[in-house]
Amino acid sequence: MLDVQLGEVLAGGPEGADEALDLVAGFDDALTLGLARVGEDAAAALSALAGALAASPIGDRVSEAADKVATGSIAGEHLAALAGGRAALCGAVHDALLGRLDTALGRPRTPWNPAPGAPRPDRPLGGQAASGDPRDGQEARSGDSPGGQEAGSGDGVPVQVPGHLLDGCRMWLRELAIVGWRGVDHDLAGAADQAIEALLAVPELRGLAVLLDGLAAELRASSPVATMDRLPARRWADLWTRGLLLAQRGPWHGGAEPVSGRLLILGADVHEHATVVRAQVHGVLEPTRGGQARLVRTSVAAAKVDTIVGPAVWRLMGAHPVLLGALAGHRSLEITDMPLLPGGDLVWHDDRAAAGEPADPFTTARVALPGVSAPAVPPLDRHPVRIAEPVLLEGYSVVDGSLDLSPAGGGHALPLGLDRLPRGGPLTPELVAASSACIGLMRWDGRWVLQPLAVQATVKKKPVAAHNGDWAMGPTDPKVVKAEAKAGDVVAVLRERAGRLLRK
Amino acid sequence: MNADETAWERRSVVPVVPPVAPRKLAKVPFVELADGRLQGVVSSGSDIERVYVSSITAGTHALSCSTNNNRPCGALHGHACKHIRMLADEAVVQYGLDRVARYLRVEVPAGDSLMSCIHGQPERTPAAVVFSRFLRHLAYLEVADSTDPLAELHWFPSTAPYKEVAR
Ligand SMILES: [Zn+2]
Numbered sequence: 097m098l099d100v101q102l103g104e105v106l107a108g109g110p111e112g113a114d115e116a117l118d119l120v121a122g123f124d125d126a127l128t129l130g131l132a133r134v135g136e137d138a139a140a141a142l143s144a145l146a147g148a149l150a151a152s153p154i155g156d157r158v159s160e161a162a163d164k165v166a167t168g169s170i171a172g173e174h175l176a177a178l179a180g181g182r183a184a185l186c187g188a189v190h191d192a193l194l195g196r197l198d199t200a201l202g203r204p205r206t207p208w209n210p211a212p213g214a215p216r217p218d219r220p221l222g223g224q225a226a227s228g229d230p231r232d233g234q235e236a237r238s239g240d241s242p243g244g245q246e247a248g249s250g251d252g253v254p255v256q257v258p259g260h261l262l263d264g265c266r267m268w269l270r271e272l273a274i275v276g277w278r279g280v281d282h283d284l285a286g287a288a289d290q291a292i293e294a295l296l297a298v299p300e301l302r303g304l305a306v307l308l309d310g311l312a313a314e315l316r317a318s319s320p321v322a323t324m325d326r327l328p329a330r331r332w333a334d335l336w337t338r339g340l341l342l343a344q345r346g347p348w349h350g351g352a353e354p355v356s357g358r359l360l361i362l363g364a365d366v367h368e369h370a371t372v373v374r375a376q377v378h379g380v381l382e383p384t385r386g387g388q389a390r391l392v393r394t395s396v397a398a399a400k401v402d403t404i405v406g407p408a409v410w411r412l413m414g415a416h417p418v419l420l421g422a423l424a425g426h427r428s429l430e431i432t433d434m435p436l437l438p439g440g441d442l443v444w445h446d447d448r449a450a451a452g453e454p455a456d457p458f459t460t461a462r463v464a465l466p467g468v469s470a471p472a473v474p475p476l477d478r479h480p481v482r483i484a485e486p487v488l489l490e491g492y493s494v495v496d497g498s499l500d501l502s503p504a505g506g507g508h509a510l511p512l513g514l515d516r517l518p519r520g521g522p523l524t525p526e527l528v529a530a531s532s533a534c535i536g537l538m539r540w541d542g543r544w545v546l547q548p549l550a551v552q553a554t555v556k557k558k559p560v561a562a563h564n565g566d567w568a569m570g571p572t573d574p575k576v577v578k579a580e581a582k583a584g585d586v587v588a589v590l591r592e593r594a595g596r597l598l599r600k
Numbered sequence: 601m602n603a604d605e606t607a608w609e610r611r612s613v614v615p616v617v618p619p620v621a622p623r624k625l626a627k628v629p630f631v632e633l634a635d636g637r638l639q640g641v642v643s644s645g646s647d648i649e650r651v652y653v654s655s656i657t658a659g660t661h662a663l664s665c666s667t668n669n670n671r672p673c674g675a676l677h678g679h680a681c682k683h684i685r686m687l688a689d690e691a692v693v694q695y696g697l698d699r700v701a702r703y704l705r706v707e708v709p710a711g712d713s714l715m716s717c718i719h720g721q722p723e724r725t726p727a728a729v730v731f732s733r734f735l736r737h738l739a740y741l742e743v744a745d746s747t748d749p750l751a752e753l754h755w756f757p758s759t760a761p762y763k764e765v766a767r
Contacts, residue, residue: 121610293736296743307752314616316634328616329609331755338752349749367753370617371740374753397750399743403631403694405622415745441749477751481612484754515615518758541611547757587741589625594738596649 097201097487099501102508104200105544110192116185119145123182124333130276131170139166142178149181172266175273179340182333187478193540194483198470201487203391208438208472257300257346264291265308265343269336277315277332278322285315296399304342306397310369311335334481341476348476352435352443357383358452359392359429359442360460361422362486363535363549364565366409366518370402373409375565377423378486378537378549380464381431381442391468391486394419394442404586406519407571411587416446423565428452440471457550457563461488461535484537489546494529499546513539513547521564522573527553612755619759620694628690630734633703637725638691641668641734642683652683653727653734658704661720668731676722680715688715 122141129138142162149155158181161174198205268288272280288308295305311332318324360380367374374397381390396419398412413420422429430450435443465488473482489510492499498509514525528534531551539545550563571577608614629651631640639655644667652673654665665673665683675681680688691700692714701708701717708717 117610124609289736293739296740299744299746299748302746302748303750303752306750307755310756317617326605326609328611328614331612331614331616334612335752335755342752347748366758367756368758369756372753372756373758374750376753393749395747395750397746397748397753399740399745401737401740402620403623403625405620408622413745416747437749439749443749444747477749479612479754481754482751515759516757519619520758541613542607583622584624584626586622586625590629590738590741593629593643594741597651598735598738598742 097489099507101200102501102510105197106508110196113189113192116189119148120185124329127333128277128329130279131165132274134166145181154180179337182337190478190480193480197485203470205470206472261294262343269340277327280315280321282319285319288312303347306372307339309371313370349437352437354433355436356432357381359431360455360464362457362460364423373398373400380468388469389464391470392440392442394444407567408586409520410568418446418449420568422451424569426456428455439474480540483540487538488535490533511545513545516547518564520567522562522566523564527551527562615759623693628686630737631691631694638704639730640687642686653730654683654687661718662723663720664723664725666727670727685715
């Protein structure tokens, strides 16, 4: 990316984005205080949200929901409609931001057009999430399908989701909305524990499980919330919204097509809370049958506990040695008939992959990245937080935690997301500051930020490279190896305890 | 509310739960600040099948220790047994002294250890609840991997470089 391109990205917020986010903030304030007694401000915020969506397919339902909730009638279908309205606004902001980034980068993006056989959650939206219906008919149907509910599995095969599990989740989310974040105490924070435990046993509902588990842990750590000075209103409302949408009929991904070809790795983005860790690998897929190279993501998530942190988390993903080996060893991967979802997610199957030739991610970023086509984003996944677009930056200077891409300095400043460097990798703020080339993800959270995935730097006059995934097969830094050895194998200790105590 | 706080409240990704520091788990596999107690599970030094469930209650600082079969710990009378001491030490490593002291509502003067400021009396608290929470904790390790897209995890980035939180 060049300084002029960065200038295009940073030049003011996209038109309408601030207004849309103000509407979202109004809703978030209402959720903070609770819907049990909707005051004047909250009622105005709900009706403003509905007003902005009036011309969209869900306009009538959001408007009805805003009216009902303001008068104290808080049915599940009304909450779902409001969540859908809030998601549509966030989706519109996402589209505007991503569109601007794509234009600046000159990166073509496939329009949303799910393959036949997708579990038809969301009809094509013509690129405008604001006009979108989150789940056609979902609100009307929720709660009256006792048997099971159809959802998408990673492989695109519809599966039956036990409806009663989702009922429990919706009840908890409704209770949270009624009392508001300010009314949450230890009892309510922990009230979903059993539901979450049951969700974790259903592979198709893992996304909802990790989301609710993360939210519950934050609420528990913050309880009683009434005593907090400030609270993460946007964040919790985001999680509440997505949780409620997922708890209607389960997840919406599906419509996979099998792909074969060469996968060139760009880098690994690591996600984590107390009970989950996930490595999401960004790469360029060169299909065997030819055609344009495609930007893809592929992920491995493993359940964990809070005391497994740092480099040890990679051991939890040991069942995927081909992927982890390629990540640590900087190799390409040959994949055969791997399911690729319409959103650009390759559903990883380690037994359908083989290690290929050595492939330096920086070479991939220089040679292959400029010509890629980016995938469409599934409508219900459109939210600024999901924007994670790989870019290569070179020849910059680092000043006060920001990158300056202009050759002479004094250009546009792109802040670095140094708080996102994973504990299980070799990247440090110092290395980033000393770097001259960086593969990173463009992210947006109120402003654009670059999250580094890999850097090339000069340390003690020697060129070094460090990648987030370098320790996927174990740390390579002798100091870290020693510290790990001293602490012992925490994963093995807990597995031994689990083996001895759980099956008694 | 100032502009910084408004901006913070309008961010999707902010840290809410402080990250815990890595520690050895062999002797004290489980520690938590929950149910108004510092509580956890301590492996028996002599019997690999046995564990002790130990706790210190916030505020009163009442001490409790028994086996997972609810048999009282023979070493707990008048003052803390070694299981409770080990639990306290590991909790301080995991959460930091400040967080543990704040939770237990105890003043720890600079340079003092947590346990030198705990003067509660022994009290029976049921081990079963804590033990079942420990089993639930362990059950996470039995949950299968997932390769689904899990877009929700974008709200949960990994945090803080390794060296900032290492012991
Ligand atoms: Zn004892």
